[in-house]
C-alpha cells in the first residue's frame with residue numbers, strides 16, 4: 001500500500017510532519033471539516049449557508065443553476081456524486097411555507113435536476129426527499145431544501161454502515177461543472 005505512505009513494515013514521512021505514523025489508511029474527506037466544525041444550529045438568515053450561497057459565485061458556492069425563486073446547489077456532504085439540493089431563496093423552514101409559485105418552480109427544478117443528472121451520469125435510480133425539522137433529520141432545518149440523490153446498483157458498500165464514511169469518487173468542482181454545463185442543453 002505504498003500510495004498511502006505505509007510500505008510493509010517501513011513507514012516513511014517525507015514531509016516530517018508532526019504525528020506518529022501508524023498502519024491505518026486514511027480516507028481523506030476534507031470537505032467534511034466545515035460540517036464537523038459546525039456546532040451551533042442554524043436559526044437565522046445571517047448564519048444560514050443556503051442564504052449565503054447565492055451571494056457568492058457559482059463556482060465558490062457549487063451552484064449549478066439559479067432560477068427565479070429557487071436555485072440548485074451541490075450538497076457539500078454528498079451521499080453520492082451528483083447529490084443536488086433544490087433551495088428556495090427565501091429563508092423558510094417548511095414545505096408548507098412555499099408560495100404556489102415557489103412550489104411550482106421547486107418541483108420544476110427537481111424534475112430538471114433529475115433529467116440533467118440522468119444525462120450526465122446515468123444513475124439507475126434516485127432518492128428524493130425533504131427532511132423536515134431537526135427531528136426529521138434536517139442538518140439545516142431552518143432553510144427548506146430538497147435532496148436529489150442519484151443511485152447506482154452497488155453504490156452502498158460497507159463504509160457507511162461500519163464507519164459512517166462514504167467514499168466519493170469525483171470532486172465537487174468536477175461534478176458542478178458537468179451538471180451546470182448540461183443544465184440548459186438537456187431536454
Ligand SMILES: [Zn+2]
Nearest residue numbers: 048051091143
Ligand atoms: Zn436561509
